[in-house]
Amino acid sequence: MKQRPLSTLMSASILALSLAGLAPATVLAATPSAATTTPEPAPAPLADLVKSVNIPYEAFTLPNGLRVLVHTDRKAPVVALSVWYAVGSKNEPKGKTGFAHLFEHLMFNGSEHNKGDFFAPLQNAGATDYNGTTWFDRTNYFETVPTAALDRFLMLESDRMGYLLGAVTQETLDNQRSVVQNEKRQGDNEPFGIVQYEQLENLYPVGHPYHHSTIGSMADLDGASLADVKAWFTDHYGPNNAILVLAGDIDLATAKAKVTKWFGAIPAGPKVQPVAVPVPTLPAPVTKTIKDQIATPRVYRMWAVPGLDNPDYLPLQIGAAILGGLSSSRLNDSLVRDQQLAVAAGAEADIFAQGGQFIVQADVKPGQDVAKVGAALDAQIARLIEQGPTADELARAATVTASDEIRKLETTGGFSGKAPTLAEGLLYNGDAGHYRTELAAMAALTPQDVQAALKKWLSRPVFALTVEPGTRTAGGEARGGFAVDPANTGTGGSAHPAYWHKPGAAPVSAPVPAAPVPAPTQTGPDRSELPPIGTLTALKLPQVERATLSNGIRVIFARRAAVPVVSVQIAFDAGFAADPRSALGTQAMLLKMMDEGTTSLDSVAFARARERLGASITNAALPDSTAFQLDAMVPNLPGSLALLSDYIRKPALKDADLERVRAQQLAAIDAELRDPSAMATRVLYPALYGDKHPYGTPPTGTGDPAVVKRLTRADLATFHDAWLRPSKATIFVVGDTTLAALKPLLERSFGTWAEPASPAPVKSLAAAIPAPRPRILLIDRPASPQSMIMAGEVLDATGRDDLVPLRSANEVLGGSFLSRLNMDLREAKGWSYGVGSAVSERVGRVIYRVVAPVQTDQTGPSIAALRTDLAAFLKDKGVAPDELAWATQGAARELPGAFETSAAVLGGLVKNAQFQRPDDYYTRLAIRYPTLTAADLDKAARAAIDPAKLTWVVVGDAAKVKPQLETLGLPVEVTTVTGK
Structure with a gap:
């Protein structure tokens, strides 16, 4: 479950790519x-591109306040469900930071009528695009499911909305608390992983709803009691604080009948108090330098700016694209190409419901002066404010943004498809069709509009942060909470810790006690068993x-x-x-x-x-x-x-x-x-x-x-x-x-491209592969809050062999959320945010690889547990009947959703050609999966994988990790990472 924002405008995942090769030839x-x-x-005019963006929808509201949106899209036999709750980290009171995100995790751990993990029915039914996310302003849950399984997932979503608390136990809370804390460590451990804390704590005063991170503080997570989290649910997760979107193979009449059946009996919850979030202005410029394990210094300039509730957000976003978001942005053209002061530079307006940050950054080119890069960054910002953008810059930025919007809308659900776009508009702007309003406003923007917004918001005092290479003096263990010493932030401002609440609302220091859960107002449907999955539509791919x-x-x-x-x-x-x-x-x-x-x-x-x-x-x-x-x-x-x-x-x-x-x-x-x-x-x-x-x-x-x-x-x-x-x-x-x-x-x-006269080179994959040398290669990375564990072995198989049984077996072993490895280290032990394994996709010899980021103090025990789990699976504890069901039948059911988009179809065409498969490979696969037996999977895994041949790599704080590794009975070699 990822903690991840959903952008209103740009899901702009323009693929950043690179890599390598060489051979003799001519010039x-x-x-x-x-x-x-x-x-x-x-090029087509922007106005014409904007007109092509349309998500027709119909809406209704249940008596309990649940708002429902329905969009019909029959291109695939799937329905995307997206449930958005108007509660995020901005709603958290003092002492309760991280609760919204912690509860997102808890809601995946079963409900009163669905004991056990929420992921089991998801995988059994062949769901795709499923996850949950938490951000400042909302928590959402989503999955795309076969049409025949819709009743099952409406029951499950309604069950965790109305019938959750009986399934929340102290054991579940303790486990998910550990998982969330490891998610925090994993993010903190990345290069620049502590920058977000600096950004929020310096731009927003203590007590501001956006001052603390969504992941929260370790101390508050440690202090979360069972009564606390149950009160949090009761106060925020009623149907009257939620939006449900159904998009795909569904119509309004069907949606009304099914949603009323499953959600109608859930009583409304307490009214969630609105939150006012003024945009703070620093009293004076703030300058700060920190150290991190990075390659080259990075220079930041940051401002708090308005959010989606202020029309200035749109020209600020387009202004950021012009300044540093386009390939031909001013920062890229000036700092990277012309002056060659930086190896990368960019800008973005990170917009929330009621606020956001305008962030400008540059990675200093080795040998260049940090102060000079900062001055050049400032000069480009000032130049754009003073002169405004050109009409061509504005047109290019808006066209790129609109094109990205159109491309992402092919998906019905997921992180950024049609369902979340409708939900986001209704939740933040009161209009599910806000995306059209937004795109029309974008097409109508003038250079003067952009210039005025930039001048208004970027002429205020700036937070200037520099991150220099070095060992961190402090990580994120003590960060992310409600209050940070103003002396460390440069902002001051702890005098109004509850100033954002509406008049008459309880201040943060005295939260309203949780109201008891009302009894259902009507008799609901039978929840004693999960609704059956109906007749599935066969996978149909385009000719x-x-x-x-x-x-x-x-x-x-x-x-x-x-x-x-x-x-x-x-x-x-x-x-x-x-x-x-x-x-x-x-x-x-x-x-x-x-x-x-x-x-x-x-x-x-x-x-x-x-x-x-x-x-x-x-x-x-x-x-x-x-x-x-x-x-x-x-x-x-x-x-x-x-x-x-x-x-x-x-x-x-x-x-x-x-x-x-x-x-x-x-x-x-x-x-x-x-x-x-x-x-x-x-x-x-x-x-x-x-x-x-x-x-x-x-x-x-x-x-x-x-x-x-x-x-x-x-x-x-x-x-x-x-x-x-x-x-x-x-x-x-x-x-x-x-x-x-x-x-x-x-x-x-x-x-008309003619073949060169020189002969074409030929690759050879015949080089000898050395015999495996089981050992632990330890790479010292001081002050790491987590260790990255990676292990692998080369298999006696190529990518063009029949690997379906082996990959299906690996789904059970380490290839899915429900896998043995993940359920042990994450769900049972709470030592990791997520563990997995995979068989690589290469034409030649493939590898089996395990990846496990774990907390530092459990590095040795984690490797011991992984070895035990692998050995047991490959010896006498092979695939169980329930695991076989979701690894094979579930995989077959998943295929229609997996090929919902053009990108997925394109990927399938490429793989079929590369691995010399027939055009109907995936339709045959849908028929083949259910015929596989546990014995087939066990045989494939036991023939291919030998845990005794694994080479282990550990990246972590050697002083803390090496003594743990020396107890495992494997040679430990301290090594370094080179460029080769």
């Missing part, structure tokens, strides 16, 4: 140029069509018309495995350089052209392929494809950009050497595969710093010509078009 200049100079159509361009490039296409977007992926047979052992990092460097423009468009012009089209163009080096992806709006597809062609075929690779990009890649490697997860993988993969195998490299692909320091433009051009060529390319397309309409566009963009 880039030999690559034939694009054949066409025909001008592409102008796969094929074509071949005139130069031999294969095209694989599937039509999905739910939203007016098209996704294109061009995959080349390259990837990590193409990176030579003597030049690790070449491919990563090439891909970074390709972002710097083409022979006809420099980096700024290229970024601006992409932004005007509302297109996302990204690249990624994966283990076995190098992929370039375009996500485009249908009206702008011709121009977007032309831009993608220019990007792939004619990168500029200018010497003038090389040193800047080199510094960025070296900084990225340096950052990995301080991140617990990246540190572990950098040691584990070379230890497993050896120094001669193509997979024996760190899986980020950023490479060896010694190589990166010496790479030349010629090296990059050589790799480009050798590996990125028509004979190694396959084009995959999914979206709102037809193959007949698409093929001429692809022919025009890629069909």
Whole structure:
């Protein structure tokens, strides 16, 4: 269960990607140029894109106050449920920080009529996109379920809304308290993990609802009694404080009948007092410097700004995009490209219901002066305030934002699809259709609007934070609570600890006692058993069509018309495995350089052209392929494809950009050497595969710093010509078009691309893999509140073998929330926020890997428990009948929801081609899953996995961890992380 905000505007997950490769070939200049100079159509006007965004819905309210929204979308036989409660961390009184988030966890641990974990029925029924999140202003729960299972999940959601407290025990509270505290440690342990505390505690005075973090304080979590948490539920989780959205294969009449049946008998709860949250202004600028285990200093500028209840939030968000959110933002153009003072820079307006933060930051380029970077940051902020944005900047920022909004709405539920968009609008703005109002306002914004908002809110005193490399003097153990010593925050202001409450409401220091739960006002349905799952609709995927361009490039296409977007992926047979052992990092460097423009468009012009089209163009080096992806709006597809062609075929690779990009890649490697997860993988993969195998490299692909320091433009051009060529390319397309309409566009963009005269290189995965050496490799990371445990072994299987039984077995062992490993270390022992294992997806030899971040004082016992759980599962405690049900039948039921979006269909097409599967692989899989037996799964796991061959890596505070590890009976080798 993640603690995660949902953005109102941007789910903008523009894929950030990179990685590596190299081989002999000719120089880039030999690559034939694009054949066409025909001008592409102008981008569609923003107003036209905005008009295409629409989520029709109908609404009703039950007598108990539950508000219900219904959106019909029949593209898949699934329904998304999204339940939003108007309670978050801002509602927490003194001494009760973290309660909203703690209760989010408790509500996944069963209810009075559903004893046991909420995840069991979810996985049995084949639910997808399920989770819960807590933020300052709300708590939500969501799942996308097969239509035939809707009654079951309406019963479950209603049961935890109206019939929860009888299932909340002291044991459950103690366990989930430990889980939440480990979630806090895990977040704190990340680089920059304590910055949020600084941000909130300095911008908001003590007592302000946004002053304390949603995760809360360790002390308050420790102090939470069973009576406290039950009172919290009674006071906040009534139906009259909730919104239920049903989106998908449902209609209003069906929704009314089913929702009334399951929720109608739940009585209304106490009225939750409204919270007023004024935007504070610092009395004077505040400057602070802290230390963290990071690669390079980071400079921040922060202000508290208004939230969704103030129209200024929208021009502030667009202003942040112009300043530092676009690829061609002012900060990127000035600090990173022109002055080369920073390796990265950005800005965002993080908006909540009643407030937010405007955050500007820059990562200092090694060798540059921190003060100079700060001054340059300040100069760009001041320049934007003084001059305002240009009309073109505004249009690009708004187009990118609107395009992201359209793309995310293909999903019915999840974190940011149609259901949460409707709920968010109703909860925060009183209008489920607020997204349309917002997009219309965005299209109508003027440069003067943006300038005025920036001037009003960013001309106030600033909080200037600098984070420097070093060992933390204090972590987050004592942070996140209601009150922090004003001497540490620079804000003062503890004189009004309850000033935000409405007149007549009880102050925080004297909370209203919890009201007793009223008796149900009517007889509800029978809850003695879970409603049965009805007849499931079989998985139906769109027809796969094929074509071949005139130069031999294969095209694989599937039509999905739910939203007016098209996704294109061009995959080349390259990837990590193409990176030579003597030049690790070449491919990563090439891909970074390709972002710097083409022979006809420099980096700024290229970024601006992409932004005007509302297109996302990204690249990624994966283990076995190098992929370039375009996500485009249908009206702008011709121009977007032309831009993608220019990007792939004619990168500029200018010497003038090389040193800047080199510094960025070296900084990225340096950052990995301080991140617990990246540190572990950098040691584990070379230890497993050896120094001669193509997979024996760190899986980020950023490479060896010694190589990166010496790479030349010629090296990059050589790799480009050798590996990125028509004979190694396959084009995959999914979206709102037809193959007949698409093929001429692809022919025009890629069909004229001639194969280089040099022979195409061939990868070899035949290198010997060293015999396993079971041991513990310990990497010292002082002052870590958690240890990152990672273990693995190379299996005698390849990605093109039949791994379905093995992966199904791993679902039971470590591949799901209900798995043995997670249920033991998280749910039973409370030592971790989450533990898992997986069988990798690679064309060649695959690995089995275990990942377990655990609290420092339980590092040794955690490895002992993992070894015990693995040995028991693989010996005589194999798959149980209930586990078989959700690992096989549940997996089959999950497939229609798993392929709800174009992105999922595109991923399926790519995997089928890469692993040489038939087009109907997934429909066959839906039939095959229920035929698997426990014996099949046990046999596959016991034949493949040998826990005695695991190599273990531990990243943690060696002084505290090493004595624990020395009791386990394995050799302990203290090692360091290198760039190789």
